[in-house]
Amino acid sequence: MAGQPPEAGTGTLRRSLLALLLLLPLASAGHAAQCQVRGTGDLGIVVERVAGNVVVVDTTRGAILSRITGLGDLSHASAVFSRDARYAYLFGRDGGLSKLDLLCGRVVGRIVQGGNSIGGAISQDGSLIAVSNYEPGGVKIFSASDLQPVAEIPATPIGGGKRSRTVGLVDAPGQRFIFSLFDSGEIWIAALDNPESPALEKFEKVGRQPYDALITPDGRYYIAGLFGEDGLAMLDLWHTEKGVRRILDHYGKGERKLPVYKMPHLEGWAIAGERAFLPAVGHHEVLVVERGGWKSTASIPVHGQPVFVMARPDGRQVWVNFAFPHNDTIQVIDTESLQVIATLKPGKGTLHMEFTPRGEQVWISVRDEDLVKIYDTATLKQRGSLKIHKPSGIFFTSRAHRTGL
């Protein structure tokens, strides 16, 4: 799902800043065009949203490897990775799908596959890329190798020649993609065993206006947030015959009238052991949910309205960032005591976080300082930073090996 915080606007392309960036040594095309013999397990990308660039980073040395430019509108851009961890597939808000070669620092394929899109996924075996579109409403499937179209899944017609917008697209075990239909209130499972003719299983009347979704790290539960009513819609993929059920009935209660960009992303949930930690809607709280019964058992008071609530890979800590005007702050929650154990101030526009695969570091985008700051998660101290222009989403290649990321 989209890895951008909801308060982030589209921003303006400032040519003066772009020109400045071209003067940076690492931005030179000559550097970027050289391919490297090196491992790809410790690579990642940072989105420079305003400039429409992606910066390729090395998390072992804490260094920038290359800058890939000309990628279109990258507001709410997200990325997935090839199973060899060499290529990033970048999903732009403008329907652009770019395949980036991290070893050579260049675009190896780019299509504009829709007019207005929101996120994508890569199949379990790495052979297929799926993109979720608002316009035209539906999901398109492409070959991961050459971005050639493989199949198209038009969403339910909603009158006036239009089709429902699709959101909350994730991959699931068994070569499946799962997504939600915003306008028609559905969840669909597409099985791609035969890639050219996806087998669809449709769940109707799941709730009004599903706007985003997540899949648990084990690939079992698909959970969609509902913009049009309270609660969440949950599908147990081990038991699709049981249909979609409602959980957390009061989730979002009384917050229906907020503008859509105030709804927290569902990717901003942390699953730590048998507990889920999730941002409350419109409140300064993180909710704690027991996975067994999917009931909320506690709420943790925090500094502002949480946006992303992310678990350190070992599940011992949860890191939280906040919506404006509290978006200069990170809080760290101990998942055992449920206490806030630290309040950090990375700076204004603290938009996104990504943990290194084994969790010893977390990288944090600080937009208004043009920095990505690197923290040690044991000492909670900053250990370095990288100069990156208006950084937003950060994505590391270890996502290649996880379900739903």
Place this chain on the structure above:
Amino acid sequence: MAGQPPEAGTGTLRRSLLALLLLLPLASAGHAAQCQVRGTGDLGIVVERVAGNVVVVDTTRGAILSRITGLGDLSHASAVFSRDARYAYLFGRDGGLSKLDLLCGRVVGRIVQGGNSIGGAISQDGSLIAVSNYEPGGVKIFSASDLQPVAEIPATPIGGGKRSRTVGLVDAPGQRFIFSLFDSGEIWIAALDNPESPALEKFEKVGRQPYDALITPDGRYYIAGLFGEDGLAMLDLWHTEKGVRRILDHYGKGERKLPVYKMPHLEGWAIAGERAFLPAVGHHEVLVVERGGWKSTASIPVHGQPVFVMARPDGRQVWVNFAFPHNDTIQVIDTESLQVIATLKPGKGTLHMEFTPRGEQVWISVRDEDLVKIYDTATLKQRGSLKIHKPSGIFFTSRAHRTGL
């Protein structure tokens, strides 16, 4: 921990077979010496134990990339990977520690660091390699970059100028290594914040003769098997102040007199959600343990004495192989119904299994057929095979991003 099944003997180095292997096209030095610009997220190694080789494989194409020869005694050999997923660190039974470059198909460093060793680990940040030694008893720490010695942790003296053998070495979050002392009945935590002077925390009288150990995938629980008495010793690393406690009191009951090589490896435990599945000692059963209270709640009758009990990454299935004379068989258990849903016959000497990172395939070593067989975990059908001489341990680079592997 060692990734070799207990029934596997040391084997004999047969020069005639070695000569034969040199005739295989992929074994040619010319091929191996070329370095490739490619991703490393889908690579792995297969140990050819008898010949003392390692075969580098690509799990996307199901192909052999190179063969690296001359690696010494590889019985019970295991491997860990650098955080960039380019290098494998191979731990031989003869104390050899080899650093292998998977992109170039060659040895880039090799030392014989002890006389008789059993497994190793890589630190959370990827900078340190630890090796567990029988002789001299203790743990040695090396630089991951150049294999230079960094520190030495001699084990407890046991008289006659000897020190306790060390076993069950794993990495843990917070730049720590945990290991057990077989002869002195201890568990030690070594914190490597200052690599040259490890800070030790020692737990004595944990039980008689800990012989192997595991750490849960979240890095929280360290569990050691006891050869000298029933039950298992468990340390909660979030609460070391509580000390080591005994769990599963009857584990191994009545099986004390079996030869040591009949004891199942503890790496052969599957953690699937809140359940652990573990091989019963000396019985044709897989035990089911609830993680909350660490109590055994069920036992599943299986085809033979289980050796490795491994969870598919999504936790839906557990795959089991067996000790001689049942070592031609794999059984697949559904982790929800706790039923055996399939019995497969890969062939004699079915020694080891490794799942691809997102679980769509499992690779199985079939020693007596000189094949690694690749199964689709959705259909449970074989989808390919690779000709590899007396294959044993299989290790994929995605281990680089996991704790305790």
